[in-house]
Amino acid sequence: MAVAVVGAGPYGLATACHLQAARVRLRVFGRTMESWRAHMPDGMLLQTVPAASAIAAPRHGYALADFRTARGLAEAGDDRPVPLAEYVDYGRWFQEHLVPELEQGPVRRIRATAGGFRLLLDSGEEPFAASVVLATGAVPYAYVPRVLRTCAAQGLASHTSRHRDLRRFTGERVAVLGAGQSALECATLLHEARARPTVVARTSAVLFDPPPPSGTADRSRLQGPGSPLGRGRPLLGAVSRGGTAYRRLPAPLRMELLRAVPRPSGAWWLKERAAGRFPVLCGRTLITAEPGYGVVRLRLLDEHGWPEDLVVDHVLAATGYRVDIRRLDVLDPGLRRSLRVFAGAPVLTNGFESSTPGLYFTGLAAAPSFGPLLRFVTGTGFAARRVTAAVTAAKGR
Ligand SMILES: Cc1cc2nc3c(=O)[nH]c(=O)nc-3n(C[C@H](O)[C@H](O)[C@H](O)COP(=O)(O)OP(=O)(O)OC[C@H]3O[C@@H](n4cnc5c(N)ncnc54)[C@H](O)[C@@H]3O)c2cc1C
Known part of the structure; x- marks a missing residue:
């Protein structure tokens, strides 16, 4: 062969x-x-x-x-x-x-x-x-933050890629870490399955992409009206135009762009199903996750450095x-x-x-x-x- x-x-x-x-x-x-x-x-x-x-x-x-x-x-x-x-x-x-x-x-x-x-x-x-x-x-x-590894070993935390059927969490309190499509969609599906999700995001707000324009679609462009990747992602459009040019950028800049583009956001169609339906804690950094008596106590710090505890039955890492x-x-x-x-x-x-x-x-x-x-x-x-x-x-x- x-x-x-x-x-x-x-x-x-x-x-x-x-x-x-x-x-x-x-x-x-x-x-x-x-x-x-x-x-x-x-x-x-x-x-x-x-x-x-x-x-x-x-x-x-x-x-x-x-x-x-x-x-x-x-x-x-x-x-x-x-x-x-x-x-x-x-x-x-x-x-x-x-x-x-x-x-x-x-x-x-x-x-x-x-x-x-x-x-x-x-x-x-x-x-x-x-x-x-x-x-x-x-x-x-699949990336699970180090701070969650003890909980993951005890089955109290897991990466989103481990789950096909989120109905197994029905009735449970679930902290969903992340601010991207995966986090927002999993939280929505959990909410719709009558679980009790709380999104914990490092970003100061959760964002949703704008809907595609109806009518004339110019699909020849990667960004803008009718863009195949969706609107509201100008940097992604720019960066995606030239894979060859991207490869010539200095390696640290490439990694920086890869981290930043696209910015975490939910799809336009998710907004109606997600916004206001479950708690979203923005600007929070996860400091510790302590398992005990079948639950997890999360210690979070807000943007001002104030600590806050959240007790849940499971932590879902939508951390990419x-x-x-x-x-x-x-x-x-x-x-x-x-x-x-x-x-x-x-x-x-x-x-x-x-x-x-x-x-x-x-x-x-x-x-x-x-x-x-x-x-x-x-x-x-x-x-x-x-x-x-x-x-x-x-x-x-
Ligand atoms: C929740 C989620 C939602 C997403 N939504 C979108 C979206 O809307 N649009 C989009 O463009 N992208 C989306 N993506 C990204 C998308 O998954 C990737 O772009 C795409 O699947 C990459 O294709 P791939 O073939 O590289 O990998 P995969 O689709 O992961 O395929 C890898 C394949 O390799 C096989 N494999 C692995 N190891 C072996 C082995 N040892 N021997 C033989 N086979 C093996 C696996 O079984 C699998 O079939 C999403 C990703 C996730 C996680």
Whole structure:
């Protein structure tokens, strides 16, 4: 096999079908849209508009709108948020049509060997690949603040990616840490499941994106009216225009932008369901979390340094993902140690290749190199084209 693509989420699927179109021999491993099926809450709606949620294909006809047409569903505009279940069906449809050869199962280990890599599959097979594209997503990098780790070990705190069904918290007091879409949507779903959420945010206010304008949509632009990423995110639009230019910025500035863009906010359609429905404590920093008698006592400091206690039954960390390839168990420890790393992420070339020739990273692990675009499905086209060009060029090396 020339190339192994590991991962069958949007980035793995997009890469696989672009490589196929370039007539590269490949095998693709992973369970279709597994992160979306197993690590996101039931009832979730996508934050990005349909036009920005398409998985990139090498030819026309595989966007979300095409999927809806194929299923006999009415056309839907940017003012209709996409339900998670529909998006998972879209991903499956995309995979069945464009990556039918996907081998539904994990790769257990990848180690470097002469001229390439040796993969270990569940079956015990150990195929050789000249190149490997890792599209293993964000789940291995789920970030739980250190202060919560004792509670997490006792089952009193957890990351949002651990929960599909938030109804298990019905009747319970839940502190939701964060101010982004995940925090605000989880708190809303908890409230709707008759749990008692309290959002605890470091920011001085929680924000919601403005709704998309109705009528004429200029989808050619990343930002502004009809923007695929949504309105009210000017910096994200600017930063997302040039992944190549982003990579040339000094590394500390790249990390700073990655932290700041996009600013945490809720989707426009969430405001009506969230605002005023549950307590939101803004400007609070979590200092300690003490477990005891089946509950957690949180010590918070407000913007003026005044302490305040909050007692809850569970703490839900909607605190995002931090790339740290030391946590990527699929890579043999020797291979992991040999990679050049910056702030936990692999250092990548313009073609997404790591310091180990033939090993490529795409999706979130490439965001510190190419910017926030890589955190969203709308970055799949840029990444898949780059990886394909690099892999085909490497064949001739
Ligand atoms: C709650 C939430 C909401 C989001 N909403 C949006 C949104 O509205 N719009 C948007 O653009 N983005 C959204 N995102 C971000 C979105 O998840 C990513 O942009 C997208 O999923 C990245 O695709 P990916 O293929 O890199 O990763 P994933 O979708 O995570 O896919 C990774 C795949 O790799 C597989 N895998 C992992 N390890 C192995 C292995 N060893 N062997 C084989 N397979 C393996 C997994 O099973 C999975 O199928 C959201 C993220 C979260 C957490």
